[in-house]
Amino acid sequence: KQEVTQIPAxxxxxxxxxxxxxxxxxxxxxxxxxxxxxxxxxxxxxxxxIQSSQREQTSGRLNASLDKSSGRSTLYIAASQPGxxxxxxxxxxxxxxxxxxxxxxxxxVSP
Amino acid sequence: xxxVTQNPRYLITVTGKKLTVTCSQNMNHEYMSxxxxxxxxxxxxxxxxMNVEVTDKGDVPEGYKVSRKxxxxxxxxxxxxSPNQTSLYFCASSLGTGRAYEQYFGPGTRLTVT
Numbered sequence: 001k002q003e004v005t006q007i008p009a010x011x012x013x014x015x016x017x018x019x020x021x022x023x024x025x026x027x028x029x030x031x032x033x034x035x036x037x038x039x040x041x042x043x044x045x046x047x048x049x050i051q052s053s054q055r056e057q058t059s060g061r062l063n064a065s066l067d068k069s070s071g072r073s074t075l076y077i078a079a080s081q082p083g084x085x086x087x088x089x090x091x092x093x094x095x096x097x098x099x100x101x102x103x104x105x106x107x108x109v110s111p
Numbered sequence: 112x113x114x115v116t117q118n119p120r121y122l123i124t125v126t127g128k129k130l131t132v133t134c135s136q137n138m139n140h141e142y143m144s145x146x147x148x149x150x151x152x153x154x155x156x157x158x159x160x161m162n163v164e165v166t167d168k169g170d171v172p173e174g175y176k177v178s179r180k181x182x183x184x185x186x187x188x189x190x191x192x193s194p195n196q197t198s199l200y201f202c203a204s205s206l207g208t209g210r211a212y213e214q215y216f217g218p219g220t221r222l223t224v225t
Contacts, residue, residue, distance in 0.1 A: 032212075034213060034214065036216075041219075041221075042218065042219065043201060043216050043217055043218040043219045044201065044216040045216075046213055046214070046215065046216075049213045089153075089154070091154075091214075098156055098159075098169065098170075099144075099154075099156070099203075099214060101153045101154040101155075102153065103151070103152075103153040104153070
């Protein structure tokens with residue numbers, strides 16, 4: 001059964017710092033990996049989708065990488081801003097039906 | 112605007128009183144699913160549907176029912192809710208399944224069963 005782990009569970013940084021969020025998964029037979037953002041009490045906003053054949057995806061200040069063989073993905077956030085404060089969730093698509101989620105990294109960016 | 116909508120957004124009910132949470136998407140997506148989110152447990156899939164009249168169980172289906180009579184709608188039914196079904200529920204949809212398909216999530220329904 002696929003298991004997804006996100007480290008760290010919480011992270012606090014000053015505004016302007018570059019930061020990396022980590023995601024690891026146990027079964028490398030994946031279809032894709034998706035990073036989401038969740039604001040308190042709100043829904044999930046898709047940030048980036050990496051297909052299993054891809055190594056990375058970029059959107060603005062966000063860059064996500066995927067190393068399928070080692071079971072790892074990272075989300076890099078450049079020049080962090082207070083508006084980036086949220087919980088970031090990594091989800092692995094392992095088949096036609098299932099996204100397996102990590103428990104998230106809670107990010108706080110202070111002004 | 113392309114979106115997944117859920118209703119109601121908040122619901123407080125009592126044990127045993129049947130309820131339905133609706134989910135609708137306007138993107139002509141084939142695939143839809145339901146998740147619940149609980150502190151310390153993360154998001155877990157309840158049911159999914161590959162297309163009209165095609166549904167299957169996810170990781171935590173006990174106590175829930177679903178139906179997919181129309182492509183755009185995928186209601187979640189709790190026939191006899193219990194307090195352990197108190198949770199935050201999300202509906203999601205995608206154009207298809209597999210590598211290239213991104214899942215889109217609704218805003219969530221916070222359910223409390225007393």
